[in-house]
Structure formats: structure tokens, C-alpha cells
Amino acid sequence: MNKTTEKRSLAGIAEQAFKILLIVLMVIYCLSLLICFVWVVISSFRTYIDFTLHAFALPEEWTFDNYKEAFRVFNITLKAKNGSKVLYGIDSMFIYSVIYSVSRTFVSVALYACMAYAMAKYNFFGKNFLYSLGIFVMITPIIGSQPSLMQLKKDMGIYNSMLASILTCNSTAFAGMHFLLLYGAFKSLPWAYAESALIDGGNHWTVFFKIMLPMMLPTCAVIYVLEFLAIWNDYSTFLIWLPSYPSLSLGLFIFQNDASRNMVGMPTVLSAFIIVMIPTIILYLASQKLIMERFNVGGLKG
Amino acid sequence: MKKKIIATILTVGTLLSATACGGTVVDGIDKNKTQIYISIYNGGAGYSWIEKQKNVWNAGNEKYEVVLQPEKTSTKTVLNEVTTNSASVDVYYLAEAGYRAAISKDSLEDLSDILTMKVDGTEKTIGDKLTANQAYYNTWKEYASKSGEGMYMLPYSDSFIGLVFDYDAFVENNWLTKASAADAQVTAALTAQGIVYEASGNALTFKSYTGSERVNYTEGDYIMTAGKDGKYGTYDDGQPQTLEEWRTMINKIVSVGSNKALIWTGQYSGYTEDIVAAMMTQYSGLDAYNAYYSFDSKGEEIKMYDGSEKVITPDNGYAVYGLEGYQKAVEFMDTYFNNSRYVHAKSKSNISHSEAQNLYLLGYRNESSNPFSAMIVEGGWWENEARAMFNAIAERDADRGYGKRDYRYMLLPALDGQAGIDGEGNGSVLAVRNSGAIIVPKCSDSGKLAAIKDFLAYTLSDENLRAFTRETGVINSYDYELTEADREEMTPFANTVWDIYHDTENIAMIRPTLDFACSPIKFATSGCHNYYLPVKATVPYSCVIDALEAGASISEIVEGTAGYYNTDKWNDLLGQAKAAGFYS
Amino acid sequence: MKKALTTKKMSERLFIGSFIFYPLLLFAVFYVGVNFNSILMAFEFIDFEGNVTWAGFENFKLFIEQLTGENPYLKVSLINSLKMYIINLVICMPLYILFSYMLFKKCMFHKSIRFVVMIPQIISGVLMALVFTKFLDWAIPDIALQLWGEEEFPNLLKHPDYSFGTVLFYMIWSSFSTSLIVYPNAMNSIDPEIIEAGQIDGINNMFLELRYIILPLIYPTLSTFLITGFAGILSNPGPLTTFYLYDAPYETYNMGYYYFLQVVHVSNQSGYPVLAAGGLIMTILVAPLTHLFKWILDKFGPEVD
DSSP states (O other): HHHHHHHHEEEEHHHHHHHHHHHHHHHHHHHHHHHHHHHHHHHHSSSSSHHHTTTOOOOSSSHHHHHHHHHHHHHEEEOTEEEEEEEEEEHHHHHHHHHHHHHHHHHHHHHHHHHHHHHOOOTTTTTTHHHHHHHHHHHOOOSSSSHHHHHHHHHHHTTHHHHHHHEEEESOOOHHHHHHHHHHHHHHSSHHHHOOOOOOOOHHIIEEEEEEEEHHHHHHHHHHHHHHHHHOOOOHHHHHOHHHOHHHHHHHHHHHTTTTTOOHHHHHHHHHHHHHHHHHHHHHHHHHHHHHHOOOOOOOOO | HHHHHHHHHHHHHHHHHHOOOSOOOEOOOTTSEEEEEEEEOOSTTTTTHHHHHHHHHTOOSSSSSEEEEEOOHHHHHHHHHHHHOOOSSSSSEOOOOOOOOHHHHHHHOOHHHHHHHOSSSSSHHHHHHHHHHHHHHHHHHHHHHHHTTTOEEEEEEEEEEEEEHHHHHHHHHSOOOOOOTTHHHHHHHHHHEEEEEETTTTTEEEEEEEESSSSSSTTOOBOOOOOOOTTTTTTTTOOBBBBHHHHHHHHHHHSSTTTTEEEOOSSTTGGGHHHHHHHHHHOHHHHHHHHHSSOOTTOEEETTTSEEEOOOGGGGGGGGBBBHHHHHHHHHHHHHHTTTTTTTTGGGGGGGHHHHHHHHHHHHBBBBTOOOOEEEEEEEEHHHHHHHHHHHHHHGGOOOOOOOOEEEOOOOOOOOOOOTTTTTSSSEEEEEEEEEEEBBBBBOOOOHHHHHHHHHHTSSSSHHHHHHHHHHHOSSSSSOOOOOOHHHSSSHHHHHHHHHHHTTEEEEEOOOOHHHTTTHHHHTTTSOSSSOEESSSSSSEESSSHHHHOOOOEEEHHHHHHHHHHHHHHHHHHHHHHHHTTTO | HHHHHHHHHHHHHHHHHHHHHHHHHIIIIIIIIIIHHHHHHEEEEEETTEEEEETTTTHHHHHIIIIIIIIIHHHHHHHHHHHHHIIIHHHHHHHHHHHHHHHHHHOHHHHHHHHHHHHHHSSSSHHHHHHHHHHHIIIIHHHHHHHHHOOOOOTTTTTTTTHHHHHHHHHTTTHHHHHHHHHHHHHHHHHHHHHHHHHHHHSSSHHIIIIIIIIIHHHHHHHHHHHHHGGGGGTTOHHHHHHTTTTOOOGOHHHHHHHIIIIIIIIOOOGEEEEEEEHHHHHHHHHHHHHHHHHHHHHHHHOOO
């Protein structure tokens, strides 16, 4: 009896020790991420020479000049559709970024939600095929399709059009992690509410908009936030498909590449990074609770 | 409520995306004119030089208007655009000239007309300016024509990479060799050149000059030995000439404090490959170099690392990768570039070219995190690129700002038994990294095409060529002269670059990037190596220094590279190239 | 009655149609339409002039030849891609689950930890990689110098002995955020009564709890990640493009990067068909494997008793 208790308490101690080890590991991991962030912030207040020579020491002197400089020189010159060259300041880039990210994410999430709902809650011809196709799409590497996409967009007259780019942003709405997340979430909703609504004379649209969607809104919001974070930082779409539209991400990309020609050093570039990051930080702080509770991916069972 | 917000956002979004929001028009287009769009590679040389030229040209042209588009489009993207007729501009100014594929596919306009144009008010044509350097012209013509017919690319810039050093610091530290006052031959040569000197102990100082050519000395400067060109007051004065002298200099440099001899960008360690190519060529000679990219030694035997001698033809072309000069170059790299005593530790990290420049410039402060480096592996554009740091330093030390120090290029020392540039062991080789090109994608509007040609010709007037060099320090590969005033405006380094480039008697420029890009084995096949010098030990590397730093031995690299291709693989590549109409 | 049913059916179909029509239209035009060319390309020869001829299965043969012999890059790429997946499976996955369990159990700092792990999602990938390389270049050699007096520190991103490990480390390091949100959320959705019932049945330590309660109940989530990870195994270049752009060392190559490099930088048009054929071969291999993998996971996955 005593021996068993002893064994148990030993196992208990081992378990406790293991748990402490896990916590320590997590704390170290979090510290490493925080250091990253703090380093960027501190570096944005350094002088160029100090940054070059002592990247990981505390600053010799703190300076706000990098931010002043960033606001002064962080701009972007693009060829407008009529051929003129237009200079956009940080304010214009910000407005375009907001419009693009907000609406593109909205369209993308809406399309995911439509497909996920239809596939999770209804039986229709080809549904299983679509599901497998979605997995196929996620797996298949397709080579060199960019030129042919470019050709298609030009032929359709939608190249370099922000509206078209937003409306056609999601061509694989039944594949990918976010689809699966919504699919799983819809699947887990009981159909009983819908049943009674239908009996009470409602139609499928009212069921979706009045019953299902409101229950799904928090999940949609989580996907919205996650997609938004990615789109906010995405410069390649602007670089390739929307060359006449400025955005903060594209501006930052060019600013970083042309730093030496603009005669600005890395600390100024980092301060521009911070400026661009502010909206995403605010969004994250605002939606943090939601993400912590709702971001949940279900199974792949069709 | 939520719906309303979303609807408002969407409406505003649509409206704003339909009309341009904010922004100031900086270069509006003239609706009464037809626009000529020019994509200009926004590299080290920038584009402000052409902005001024196009403004003048636009003002004088009633029908057409040039609009510039600074970009950094890759060669591959441009190739894609022009060969699929989807170019969004009318003219490209490019950093590289590997467009033979586009020429073969007939995707470019023939610009031969421009060569017959006269834009300087004299009888000199643009063609005359291009053919002045015959050796260069022959190469260019081969790459820019369709089997000798037409001219589908025009050159526009030519920048080499080498070892940059601070002449002032070297003199201060006594790392260069001073001319000896006791040597009668020296004093006689100085007098013959028109240099008036004063003896100062065993050394000589510069007093004045009575000759007509430029000299690099001002009153009171120590006079250095003449260098390889045998002349005083030129770009290579005081530099070591033999490997022995080079070794002595390097050891002198590193014997002081924590000094290092070399620094370069670890991220783009391929910069050092230009040193390898130059050393290889200096040793094996220019004929061997030509065989390296054409796979044709014209019946001559070339010496290989294993002592054998081979005649290179396309059929055994892969054998050229066992060139003896390559072995010598790898040995040189191993001794000086793969030695922590000589090399700044950060060269072996991932510092970018800008960071390398910054550390180099800040080396004078001798901080523990950044020892002084005597030389940096860089191209002619580096001063322009490092302006931000020059300005930051100038705030504390005004005499170290942009253009204040006398930066020069250190030539590579002569190796024992080298062929040199004349086959007799003389001269130095430097490798050009960026050979820029101008191309015009097929244009169906003849009026516009004529205007394009007119504009291009205009930018190639002597005056505009001079302005280009004056502003950027970069050289355009046509024959034009700079005035004394132009040269006064340029930094000492830009002047050195100009002098080296034009000393064809003592300096040979090779263009491995261009020669490789224009080699059918590269552009007309798939599966060829990626870099202009193939490098392999047990596994492939992107450059010699990466292989050495990874611990590969000299013999592993030399043997591995010599065996880069076996007969089967080579025949596959050659077969592809032959099917495309080359090497037949 | 029958008529009523039909109307009902009709309205349902109309509803489904209205929901899936636009996404499917986009798919047809922008995915199928665009990629059809690429698939066709696998069966074509494109010569230097751009002329296209029918190649049958020749490109497939060429790709397999390259894979088995001539092209060392391709071989190391394939091996590394597999390694990346396996490491994800045996190192990352257990860590995700153990960490998530601790967070689920509301361990010390659990709120702060979950707050901080999202940083990699907020900071752009370019910036994360920049900080990481700066740290490798400046901080680590300094630390090594001070701790061990080590003056010559190898370049962890380029040295053949370390580069792949460094890439893997970075991948793992920057990958926790999603997992440490998703798994604890999945665990939170487990009915507390089940856990209480388990405790009464003698499930009284974390390992037993994980084994008999948590894992079976979050199994759908887990298998989803395993399957989608497996599916992306050959197309994910990892951080190579951000670290090296076109100059990644040989040892670090993976399939995603190999394709990126060939398409964006190296290969000319006549090389595309072989790449396209390779893409199809890999799809044909990975797709059924993924399904098999999914089937195995479904069939032999833990059951809740």
C-alpha cells in the first residue's frame, strides 16, 4: 500500500516537473517572439550608425528622427491608368489599403461561407466530388500559370482594376483551411432550428440569414481577421495585378528595396514597418478574445 | 446597422477604387501627344539622368512624349513580356543583356538605323562610337544581332566589380609602395612624364605637373611606384604587382590592431565570383576565357588543371570547366578569402551589400564589433548606393562624406606563369557584372518607332553620355570624352573607374554574366547550371567562396567542377542547343 | 402533395444554386481555365522558338530520369520536403498538443502566452525573417564569443552542416501561432463532464487524460492538420524565398522552392513542360497517398469510449 502511494507521488512529482518544463519552454518561446517585436521597436529609435554597429545592444541615444523621416519620404510613385505618374503619400496608401483589405476580405469570407454552408447542410449532385476536388486543389502544384492568368485578365479587361480584383479574389472557395473551418462549424450546427423555421413558412434564405449566419458570425469574424492580417501585409497582388493602385504593403516593399536610393537607413525602414503595423495591432487587440474562443477547425470527414 | 456599415464601406470602396484617390500628379501626360513608355531599371545608377534628357526631348517634340517608368523587373519577366507580346512599355533600359532568346524569336525591333544617325553636329555616327572599342563591339554584335544581321539591342551601361580601397588610408598606413628617390630610373621617368617632384628622405613628393594628361597627385602627396601601367599619377600607383608583393601588403594590413584585409556581402557572396573569373582569366588568358563560354578554343590547346592540354569544341565543351586558371583562382580565394585572419567575420554571415558597405565605411572607428577592413568587393555603383551612410558619417566627420575620400580599385596581382591579357603575362583583368541593354519590343506604329529611335539616338549624343557618367559615375560603353570640368564634378572613385575602363592597353574587361546569359547552352536549353561559373565539390554550390566556407577542399572543388557534366548530360544539353539551331 | 414537394425541392435547388454558382464560376474561369494550359503543357514539347508539338508521356519520362539520376537538386528537394513533414509530425505536433494542453488547463501565464503567440501572424513574414537573420548575424556570434570564446562562428544559414537545420528551426519557431490557438479551442469545446467522468474512472494524470480523452475528442482537428500538411508537402517552399531569394544553398532545397526557382528564375519556356509533368506526377502520387493517409487516420484513429 505504502509502495503504491509512494509510486503515485513520485509519478505526481514527475508530472509536475514535466508541466513546469512545458511552461518554461512556452515562456522562453514567447520571450523570443517578444524580443523580436521589441527589437524592431527599439531599432526604429536608433541612429543609423548605432544600428549598424550595435544591432543588439541598447541604443546609444534615442531618436525620433526616423519616424519624422519616414513620414517625409515614405511615399510611392505609380503610373496611373491614363499614363500619368502620380505620387501618393502615406495617407493615400493607408486609404487604399483599408478599402482593399476590408472589402477583399469580406468577399473572400462571404464566398467561403456560401460554399461551406451549401456543402455542409445540403445534399446535391456532385457535392462529394467538389469536396474531393477541394482537396485536390490544395495538393496540386500547378506550374507557370501566372502568364496565362495575366493574359486572361487582360483579355477580360479586368487587369489593373481594383473592383474586379476584389470580386474575383477567391477562385477556390471550397478548398483551404478557412473553408474547412467554416465547413466544420456549419456541420456542427443542428438542423433542427432550420427544420422548424421551414415548417413555419420560412425559406432557405431566411434560414441562412436569420438563423445560421448569426450563429456563425463570430467564426466568420475570426476568419475575417486572420485573412485581413495576411492581406494587409500582401504586396505581391499590388505589384503584379494592380500596378496603378498604391497600398501600404507595396509602398513598404518599394521603400525597403529603394532605401539606399532614398538615402534612408534601416532604422527608418523599420519605423515605416511599425507605422504600417499599427492597424493590424489594433485589429488584433480588438478581436483577440474572439480569436481565442472561436478559431476551431473540425474534421475532414465528408 | 451592420449591413448599413458594410454597404457603406463597399460603396465607398467601389467609388474610390473607380477614381484615383489622393495622390499628386507629378508627371502628367499630354493628351495631344502620343506617349512612349520607357521602363528604366532602377538600380545603382538611378534614373534622374534620363529624366532631364527626356524633358528636353519632350519639349522639342510636338507629336510624341516620353514617360519614364522606373522598375526593377527581372530579366526573366522582361523576356516573358516581350516574347509573348505582352510588354506594357515601348522601350526597356535593362541591367542585363541576356536577350538572345528574344532576338531569335523575332520579338524585338532592329535598331540598326540608330547606328547611322549623327547627333553631335559632326560626321561621327552613333555606330562610330560603338565600334571604337572593336573587341567589345564584336562581342556585342554577336549577342545583339541575328547571325550577324541587324542590331536588336544597344548597350547602355557597363559596370565592373573589384576590390575597392581607400587610397588615403593606405598611404597613411604605408601599405602601398612609395617611389624611391634613390632610383635614377624613377626620377627620369617622372621627369619624362612632366612630373615635378621633391625628395623627402628616401621618398618623393609631388610638386607640380607640366604634362597634358591627368595625374592623381596634388602638391605635397607622396609619389608611389608606377604600377602595372608603368605610368605615374594613374589609377594603380603604389599597388602590389606580384603575388609576393600582394602577400606582403595583406600581412602588413592585418598586423595592425584587429584590422582585416577584406569584406564583402555574405548574402550575395556571388560578388566574389567576379574576382574568381578575373583571376582565372588573368592566369589562363583571354583565349581560354573565350573558349569557356563559346566552347570553341579555335583549334588551340588549352591547359587543364591535371596538366593535360585540350582542344575545346562544342562536343567536348564540358571539359573547359577543368581549366587550369580556375584551379589557380580557387587557390587564391582559399588563401585570401577563406582565412579569418584576413577577412571581416561578417563576410561569412548574411550581411547584405548595403550592410557590407556600411561596415566598410564605419571601419575607421575601429570598434570591437566592426574592425577596420582595408578592401571591399564592390561594383562601380557602390558610392551612390551607400549615400545614406556617407551622409550619416558626415554629420560627425565632415571629411568622410560622399566623394571626400579617394577610393580606388586594387588590381589583382600577377600569378607566376600567368598568360595575362597579352599572352605574355602582362596586364590585369576585371569582370563586368552589369552590362546594361536597351531593347524595343516589336512596335507596329511606324511613326512611334521612328520617334523612339530618335529619342534613343538623342540620349546617345556625346553631351548626354557625358551627363550620364557625370551624374552616376557609371560608364556607358560608347566612345565619348569627358571634359576636365566633368571630371572635377565626379568623385575620385568615379574618376578611377573611368580611367581603368579606358585603359585598354593594360586592362581587359571580361563580361562573364553577359557571355553566360548569351551562351546557347544556357538560354536555349533547360537543365544547364545556374551561375556563370559552375561550382561543385561533392554537391553543387552557387560560388567558390560558399564551397570553401563550407569546408570543401581546393582539389574537391577543382575536380568536382571539372566533372560537373558527364558526357551524357552534356550531350543532352548540346542536343537541345543544336535543335534550336546553335553550335551546328 | 407531390407538387408541394417539387416546389420545395425547387426552392432548395434554387437556393443551393444561388450559393454555389458564383464561387464555381470563379473556379471554372480562374482556376480551371487558367490551369488547363499548364496541364496540357505536360504533354507538349515547346521548342526554343515557342513552337508547340505533342510529346505524349515523354516529359513524364524525362522528369523521372531527372529525379532518379541527373539532377541532384531535385533529389535533395524531394528528400527535404519529406523530412520537413516528418519533423513536423514528430516534433511540432507533440509540442503543439502538449503546449495546448497546458493552455487548456489554464496554466500559469496562459492568457499572456496565447496573446503573444499571435505575433508572427501580425508582423509581416519579411520582417520576421529580417529579425531572425539579424539575430543570427549579430547576436548569436556575440553570445558564442562571450560564453565560449568562440571567435569563428559558422554561418548558420549557409554552412552545409547547419543551413537545413536553421531553416527547419525557423519554420518550427514561426509556426506555433495557429496551432496554439486552434488546439486549445478544440480542447475547450470538450464537455467538462466527460473529463470529470474520466477522473472518476481513474484517469488521473495528464498523459492518461491526453491519451484517453483529449486526443480522441480533438482528433478531427488533429487529422485535418495532418492531412492538409501532407497535402501541402510538395508545394510549400518554407522560408527559403524570404531568406535566400534565388540563392538557397543546395542542402536546403525543397520541392516548393525548386519549382519556384525554376519557374521564376531559371528555366526557359522549353523547360516548363517537364516541370508541369513533374507537378502532375507528384499530384498523382500525393493525392491518393493523402486519401490513403486520411483513410488510415479515420479508420485507426482513437475512439472515444
